[in-house]
Amino acid sequence: MTTELLYLLVAGVSVLVVAAIFFVGLRSKTRAKTPPAPEAPPREVPAPEAPVSEAPAPEEPPAAAVPPAPAPPKISVADRFSRGLAKSRLVLSERLNLVLGKDRLSEDDWDEIEEALIRADVGVKAATKIVTKLRTSKPAVSELKAALRDEMVSVLSGRQRQLAMGPGVTSVWLVTGVNGVGKTTSIAKLAHRMKAEGSSVVVAAADTFRAAAIDQLGTWAERVDVPMIRHDPGSDPGAVLFDAISYAKARDIDLVIADTAGRLHTKTNLMDELKKIKRVAEREAGSVAEVLLVLDATVGQNGISQAKTFQEAIEVSGVILTKLDGTAKGGIVLAVEQELGIPVKAVGVGETLDDLQPFVPGEFVDALLADS
């Protein structure tokens, strides 16, 4: 180890150690001082009738359609390894049926159930929690599948999932998320849906950072036929939103949907910028009716970290889960709802403007437990 490196290590790392010690100390104190904040009361603002398309068709009929595998032999551990990756193709519901069709469940079978959930990105922690609860409730084996489904649905139950309008004439929805999750496309779909429901909409191109993001939203705005407020690339996103809200207020437009630049939640300066954008909206429109976090269904356990950080920075009011039309199940939202209490308010299931649907817990769980 060279001296230079050592110096850097000592200087850079020790300050972090010092900081860490500080926070270990402070945390325990602040926790003791402030009781956990009471859950925010449900917002009492008039919500528009949400679903445009009623009864969105589930992508797959529930598990029943799986070809019955008559009394399949139990797969030994060794077998499992040798089959290796080919086994990943064995679809979830098949594996589940295999296990759930038994008279008695062994430890391995319970592991299979847990693994089925992990494969859907539910996460080890949430999966263990669900399976533990299921085991303690001791359902009859014949009802196990239904019990599993119920348990998962109950994690998602009791949340307000309608997209809300604010109390004022003009409401603001702020759409945020990390890079590449589908914010811009989701905004187009949201605008399209709200317009179809009779609201007047303007979109704000407040992603002034990414090359051509403004043009991308512009193309969508044209297709949806809503006005877009834009500034030059690189300009202040807060100013774009300011103008969009002024524009909407002057014309009694119901809704401003603001695009924001994708940002990794770990970039403190960019999260600070987001807070500022939100403050501008609050000042100009009175309040922000929805702060929507877009999560990509393919995301793994990092989804929790994303949701948590955005939540802390700008109080996320809902999640839009995108790209559910692939093989990813988006199981992370189970953990996001369970741990952070942020409801999923819409799901993206395709590339066209109509491919935004309300989130229905039962359907989501069915899809999660069904074939990929």
Added chain:
Amino acid sequence: MAADGPYNERMFEVLGERLEGVFKRLRGKGRLTEKDVEAALREIRLALLEADVALPATKQFLAGVRARAIGDDILKSLTPGQQVIKIVHEELIRILGEKESAIRFSSHPPTVIMLAGLQGSGKTTAAAKLGNHLKKKGRRVLLVAADLERPAAIKQLEVLGEQAGVGVHADHEAKDPVVVARDGIERGKMQADVVIVDTAGRLHVDEDMMDQVQRVHDVISPDEVLFVLDAMTGQDALLSANAFSERLPLTGIVLTKLDGDARGGAALSAVTVTKKPIKFAGVGEKLTDLEPFHPDRIASRILGMGDVLTLIEKAEEVVSKEDAEKQAKKILEASFTLEDFLDQMQQVRKMGGIGDMIKMLPGIPGVGKLSDVDVDEGDVKRIEAIIRSMTPQERRDPRMISGSRRSRIARGSGTAVRDVNDLLKQFDAARKMMKQMSRMKPGKGRKGGFPL
């Protein structure tokens, strides 16, 4: 710090500590059995799954580790936990870094590089970064905008190409990406050594779009076909990587968005299923934020062992060598003041959030693991406010801060006297820690020392 019972505590323990725990329980028995090794493997399995390594890839990996662990006779080792970690770590590095990862240049230029992947994985940005990287190495680069699906994708590549100072072949009227790609190659033959073809993002289950990308491939016969993968991807990484590798003869992977806090298990899933190396890592928003892939770093990251090397690099970005030496000296002499601390906090903030930085550290002996230290930016601001309300003398010598000074500082910073007291107490404790650290000599293999 056991917040929510034993369950949570277990979840956030660093793998090394978990394994030591497993083996400590067993040590009294004199002889360890294969079953004990299984218990350790279970912990590793959990760690991998939490890091988003896909389940089938996890199982395959564990089979390899099991074979080695038994052959290695870890049970005779004094520190079987560390021994297992070492095997796991080496095995990860072996799988992730086995193959040569440089770009293979064609002997008949231009070298053609094709990028493919799901929507939002970062293909367009990666294309521009790669172009920038190769241009700096003296290559003449042409980017080809063959993503005709996403609105303004062509414009995005044009803007980025201009920023990188490389040519872009684009046709705003085109309808067929196969034609654009072919024309791009033709143009590249005349004016470039390297042609990089950006393609539309597509879902691997979309047969039409997968046919299309295959047709683009067939008409340009690329020397490199790179699968662009978001480092934050979960279990699906295995399925999508597999589907793309069935359609396209992939030659490598570009792992993007590694500058976040994802553990990056998707890397192992994709390499396991494609058997292709990761050639580049995207680590930021600037065009220069593309790095050769370091298997050792991602291995540590997947195992939650802290990403110290990345931390050092970040530190290098914001701390000058002279400053670092000065600070190090102060720490070694234990003359570090609150003023220095304030300074350092601001520097660390420039590197990213203080909490994120702390998470990159491995555990500290005597303090324990730091990964679950939750840093509230509000706390950071309060500490800053308190220190700023002190006089320069007070910052240099906190011992002089009497009761009346404390209440003045509290008033000045809008906090309570208790907050000021807490801060002073913590700083005192931290200073004592530093004294202890400064007594430790850097060296290899010491036990219980500073973990670097």
